Every structure is written in C-alpha cells, then in structure tokens.
Amino acid sequence: MESFFVRYRNALVLVAVLLAQTILLAVQVRDLRGPSQPDGRKVTLLRSWAAGAVAPFERVTAFFGRGIRGNWNNYIDLRRTRQQNADLEKEVARLRLEQAEFAEDALQGRRLQALLAFREQYVNATVAAQVIGTSGVDSSKVLLIDKGADFGLKPDMAVITPDGIVGKIRDVFPHTAQVLEIDDPSSGAGVILASTRIRAIVRGGPDGRVQIGNLTADSRIKPGEEVLTSGGDQIFPRGLKVGTIESIAPDRDRQLYTLIRVHPAVNLAQLEEVLVITGTQSELPAVAQQDLAAGDATAQQMKADAQRAEAQRAADLAAERLPSLTPPPNADGTPAATDDGAAAADPLHPAPIVLKAVPALHPDRYSPGLTPPAASLTPGGNNPNPAAASSQTADSPAAGDSADSGDAAAQKPRKPAIAGPTAALKKPKTTPPADAKEPQR
Amino acid sequence: MATRSYTSRRELDEHTFHPAVAVLVPVGFIILQALLPRPFPRLAILDLPLIATIFFAVSRRSPIAGTLTGAAIGLLQDALTNQYIGINGITKALIGYIAASIGFKVDVESITTRILMLFGFCLMQSGLLYLIQDHLLGQHIQMLWLHELLRAAVNTLVAIPIFYLLDRTKSDE
Numbered sequence: 322m323e324s325f326f327v328r329y330r331n332a333l334v335l336v337a338v339l340l341a342q343t344i345l346l347a348v349q350v351r352d353l354r355g356p357s358q359p360d361g362r363k364v365t366l367l368r369s370w371a372a373g374a375v376a377p378f379e380r381v382t383a384f385f386g387r388g389i390r391g392n393w394n395n396y397i398d399l400r401r402t403r404q405q406n407a408d409l410e411k412e413v414a415r416l417r418l419e420q421a422e423f424a425e426d427a428l429q430g431r432r433l434q435a436l437l438a439f440r441e442q443y444v445n446a447t448v449a450a451q452v453i454g455t456s457g458v459d460s461s462k463v464l465l466i467d468k469g470a471d472f473g474l475k476p477d478m479a480v481i482t483p484d485g486i487v488g489k490i491r492d493v494f495p496h497t498a499q500v501l502e503i504d505d506p507s508s509g510a511g512v513i514l515a516s517t518r519i520r521a522i523v524r525g526g527p528d529g530r531v532q533i534g535n536l537t538a539d540s541r542i543k544p545g546e547e548v549l550t551s552g553g554d555q556i557f558p559r560g561l562k563v564g565t566i567e568s569i570a571p572d573r574d575r576q577l578y579t580l581i582r583v584h585p586a587v588n589l590a591q592l593e594e595v596l597v598i599t600g601t602q603s604e605l606p607a608v609a610q611q612d613l614a615a616g617d618a619t620a621q622q623m624k625a626d627a628q629r630a631e632a633q634r635a636a637d638l639a640a641e642r643l644p645s646l647t648p649p650p651n652a653d654g655t656p657a658a659t660d661d662g663a664a665a666a667d668p669l670h671p672a673p674i675v676l677k678a679v680p681a682l683h684p685d686r687y688s689p690g691l692t693p694p695a696a697s698l699t700p701g702g703n704n705p706n707p708a709a710a711s712s713q714t715a716d717s718p719a720a721g722d723s724a725d726s727g728d729a730a731a732q733k734p735r736k737p738a739i740a741g742p743t744a745a746l747k748k749p750k751t752t753p754p755a756d757a758k759e760p761q762r
Numbered sequence: 763m764a765t766r767s768y769t770s771r772r773e774l775d776e777h778t779f780h781p782a783v784a785v786l787v788p789v790g791f792i793i794l795q796a797l798l799p800r801p802f803p804r805l806a807i808l809d810l811p812l813i814a815t816i817f818f819a820v821s822r823r824s825p826i827a828g829t830l831t832g833a834a835i836g837l838l839q840d841a842l843t844n845q846y847i848g849i850n851g852i853t854k855a856l857i858g859y860i861a862a863s864i865g866f867k868v869d870v871e872s873i874t875t876r877i878l879m880l881f882g883f884c885l886m887q888s889g890l891l892y893l894i895q896d897h898l899l900g901q902h903i904q905m906l907w908l909h910e911l912l913r914a915a916v917n918t919l920v921a922i923p924i925f926y927l928l929d930r931t932k933s934d935e
Contacts, residue, residue, distance in 0.1 A: 331863075335825065335856070338830065339856070342852045346898070350846065371842060374789075379797060382793075454797055454800065456842050457799065458850075459799070461844050465796070501844055
C-alpha cells in the first residue's frame with residue numbers, strides 16, 4: 322500500500338489538487354451567482370486576500386507611473402496651454418448656448434414629469450477613485466480601484482466618467498474594489514437608443530467589444546445613433562451616455578436577431594480615474610438647478626436679443642429699400658429724431674412710419690408743393706416760372722418742410738409773384754356749400 | 763570511465779531556486795500582468811503567469827512541485843478576475859504537471875524544444891479553459907481560435923527571452 326502511494330504520488334497529488342479546485346468551483350456555482358455578481362462570503366475572503374496582496378504593489382506602481390506621466394504631461398500641456406485655452410473658451414461659449422437651448426426643454430420636461438408623477442433619479446453623490454490595476458486576463462474585463470468599503474462603496478453601484486458609463490462595482494474589499502466593465506461578457510446594462518427610443522440590453526461580446534444582441538432587425542436603427550442608459554436596470558441612472566452604434570449586422574448564431582456593435586463613449590482600455598455613484602435623489606441637485614436657472618436666463622436673453630436683432634434688421638432693410646420712408650441717421654450713427662422729437666431708440670417698438678416726400682434734386686413743375694395752386698393762376702397772365710420758384714424754395718432751409726406739407730400748400734393759396742392789373746378781376750371763385758340750395762329759377 | 767545513470771542525469775538536470783526567486787518571480791509576473799494592460803491594453807494578450815508556471819515546472823522537473831506551483835499561480839490569477847476561482851488553478855496545475863513530466867524526456871534547454879513546448883502549452887491552456895468554462899461550468903463561451911493561435915505565438919515570442927533571463931536565477935546546488 323505504501324509503495325502505491327510512493328509510486329503514484331505525483332499523479333495522486335495532481336488528482337488531489339484538481340479535486341480540491343473542482344469542489345471549490347462547485348461551491349461557487351452552487352451559489353447561483355454569475356460572474357457579474359459579487360462572490361459569496363467564503364470566496365470573497367479568498368479574493369480579498371489576493372486583492373490585498375496585490376493592491377499595495379499596484380498602488381505603488383500606479384503612483385509612480387502617474388507621477389512620471391503627470392510630469393511629462395504637465396510639460397507637454399504647458400506648451401499647448403494657450404491653444405487649449407482658446408479652444409476651451411470657444412467650447413464654453415458653445416456649451417453655454419447649448420445649455421440655454423436645452424434649459425427650456427429641460428424645464429418643460431420637468432413640468433411634464435411633475436404632471437405625470439414620474440420619479441427621475443439624479444446623481445447627487447459620487448466618489449472619485451483611481452484605477453490601479455486590471456484583472457490581467459483579457460477574457461475578464463475587471464478593474465481594480467483604490468477605494469473600497471472605507472469610502473462607502475457597495476456592490477452594484479454604477480461607475481462612470483464624465484464621458485459615459487464604465488461599469489458597476491462587483492466586489493468591495495476594505496480598501497479596494499473590483500469594477501466590472503460593460504464590455505465584459507457577463508455584464509449588462511439597460512439602454513435606450515436616443516432617436517428611435519428602442520430599449521435594449523448592452524453587454525460585452527466574446528471579442529471584448531460592446532454589443533446589443535437582443536433586438537430584431539429594424540430599419541430605423543442606423544449607425545451613429547447614440548445609446549443612452551434607460552435606467553431600467555436600477556443600477557445606472559437614466560440618460561447617461563453609453564456610446565454610439567458602430568455597425569449593424571445579422572447575428573449568425575441567432576437568425577432573428579441583429580448584432581449591433583456599440584462604440585463605447587469611454588475609452589475603457591485606458592481609464593485613469595472614475596466616479597462611483599454612491600447616491601441618487603429624485604430632485605434635481607442644487608448645483609444643477611442653478612445651472613438650469615442660468616441656462617434659462619441665458620435662453621431668455623438670447624430670445625430678446627434675437628427679437629431685437631430681427632427688428633433692427635427689418636428697420637435696416639426698410640431703410641435700405643425705402644430710403645424715402647426713413648430719415649437718415651445722425652452723424653454719430655444714432656437714429657434720427659422723428660418729427661415729434663422722439664428718437665427711434667427702441668427697435669422693439671418703432672415709431673409709426675409717416676409718408677414724407679424728400680426734396681427733388683431737379684425740381685420741375687410736377688414736384689409736389691412747388692406748383693402754385695390753380696386758384697392763383699391767371700389764364701393768359703404772366704405766371705411765375707415754377708422751376709425757378711421751386712429751386713429757390715428747395716435751397717431754402719425750410720424746403721423739407723414745404724415739401725412735406727404738400728397738402729397744406731394746396732390748402733394755402735400762394736400769392737402770385739407778380740400781381741397784374743387784372744388780378745382784381747380774377748377773384749377766386751367761392752364754391753357754394755354742398756348743402757346749399759340751388760336758387761329757384 | 764564514469765557512467766551516468768538515469769538518476770544522476772535527472773539529478774544533474776534538476777534545478778533549484780532560491781526561495782525568494784521562487785516566490786517573487788511568480789508574484790511579480792502576476793502583478794505585472796495586472797498592471798501592464800492598463801497603459802498598454804494590447805498586452806492583455808500576454809500570459810506571464812503561464813510562462814512562469816512552465817519555466818519553474820520544466821526547470822525543477824518535479825511534477826508535484828509543478829502541480830502545486832501551477833495551482834498557486836492559477837488561483838492567485840483567478841482571484842484578480844471576476845471568474846470562478848479555480849478555473850486557471852486547474853488549468854495551470856495540469857500544465858505544471860505535464861511540463862514537469864515531459865522535462866524528463868526531452869531536452870528543454872534547446873530553443874527549438876522551448877518554442878514548440880511553449881506554443882503547445884499556450885494552446886493547451888486555451889483548450890482547457892474552454893473545456894472548463896463551456897462544459898464544466900456551462901457558461902457557453904465563444905472561443906476565437908485564431909485569436910488563441912495569435913496569443914500562443916505572442917506568448918512564445920515573449921517567453922523565449924524571459925526563459926534565458928530566468929535561467930540565470932537557477933542554483934544547481
């Protein structure tokens with residue numbers, strides 16, 4: 322018997338080791354927890370030991386690596402700061418406009434949500450953590466972060482960056498935590514396609530790429546469409562960016578379904594820092610409310626500016642196309658004063674346009690206001706030269722006024738320049754009133 | 763004329779390592795494996811713990827030592843992933859046993875043998891992982907064999923210089 326153990330000790334040790342590990346696997350599988358779920362207590366202990374053993378080395382390496390990279394990046398960044406600053410200013414300006422555009426929609430959406438009693442979840446507490454390691458196995462997309470239970474992290478908390486979602490917390494150790502990325506085959510997240518509003522589940526494929534595999538062929542789904550979290554998985558808050566659709570192809574393994582590849586919004590391969598969402602609330606956070614109010618104010622301002630610009634443009638157009646209707650601006654560029662003395666200062670409420678005739682450059686008998694009234698003319702008499710008279714009138718300072726008051730001129734009979742001896746004979750005829758009775762014959 | 767018996771040849775070819783080397787090299791490889799893919803994501807294709815397992819198994823030529831070393835390295839590797847603990851443990855224990863066993867029969871110092879051995883063990887590991895995950899655990903994973911061939915080739919290329927470096931840590935006392 323002793324010789325049997327001696328002779329086959331190698332094989333027996335192998336069998337014993339394999340058997341022990343198979344039992345260990347069976348214990349884990351019995352828990353009915355998938356690789357995406359946190360381990361049971363016994364397994365967590367083993368994983369915690371391993372993570373505890375490896376984490377200090379990873380922390381030190383990550384620290385030095387970050388230091389070296391930081392110094393180098395600082396040097397590089399200094400050389401590009403000016404350009405970056407200019408770019409960022411442009412970006413800020415663009416984002417402010419965008420924010421203002423969205424603010425009104427957001428406010429309207431919130432009003433509608435309040436009407437429907439819809440409970441939205443907003444992120445109100447996050448913990449920033451640094452990525453210090455990976456699983457080291459390309460079939461297991463797991464990250465190790467430098468924050469754990471000591472910072473209040475718990476399994477199934479969402480992990481994001483400002484660009485989009487990263488994954489969820491899988492296992493939490495005292496000072497570290499494992500993050501399961503969305504490109505792991507065992508992960509999953511509820512998503513919604515931004516424009517078509519189709520709900521789906523995004524998960525990692527066997528090739529390590531993010532994909533949607535539970536949708537049938539739909540011609541409305543196009544590459545480039547944005548994919549957002551739907552909030553249905555109770556892990557990721559609604560509306561976070563997941564990525565964009567990269568390609569759509571029939572699923573060779575399942576004929577009815579399509580395989581939609583999603584390009585993640587976050588560069589999952591090179592993550593430095595992540596945010597763990599530790600708390601959500603149904604009310605919009607105070608900072609976000611302030612931003613929304615600022616955006617709304619900007620939107621109102623923009624609307625008023627747009628109206629003002631539109632009115633100004635209309636006034637300019639009228640001045641350009643109908644110069645006779647608008648007085649020329651003053652020398653300093655301010656709008657000319659109107660007749661009643663009020664400057665057209667408010668383009669939103671322009672003064673009513675009064676038809677006025679400008680003085681003619683070369684007056685003739687047809688220029689308004691220059692022809693003497695018919696009543697003053699003497700048939701066969703020596704009437705004044707209208708052109709000469711008009712030129713004299715036009716040169717006078719009150720030319721405009723005289724020209725303006727064409728009707729008044731018609732009402733006021735002008736004195737003939739030369740009164741002939743027959744003037745007394747040519748009395749103006751008085752028109753009898755309309756209601757005067759015709760004399761009986 | 764002195765003749766060498768099988769036992770003396772075996773004793774001649776068996777190598778031992780300083781305990782610090784025997785512990786720090788595998789642990790260092792596991793840590794390096796966890797760190798490298800972060801700045802260089804494509805390096806996730808490497809399997810440094812497997813290289814360490816094969817090297818210590820063929821150098822010691824003790825199946826028991828190979829089995830235990832492989833199991834320990836594999837379990838530690840599993841603990842850093844989200845997979846069930848034991849998948850890599852079983853795989854690397856088997857590979858450690860087989861690598862130590864064939865060390866008796868072939869000259870593992872030759873570069874050609876090393877290349878063939880490393881390439882074969884890398885493919886064997888992929889096959890064993892597939893069997894355990896798909897058949898034993900029922901996870902229905904999809905194996906990309908072209909990718910596994912590439913992985914085997916890359917690991918072989920990386921392992922050859924590492925083997926020559928680690929040869930210097932052998933102590934034949």
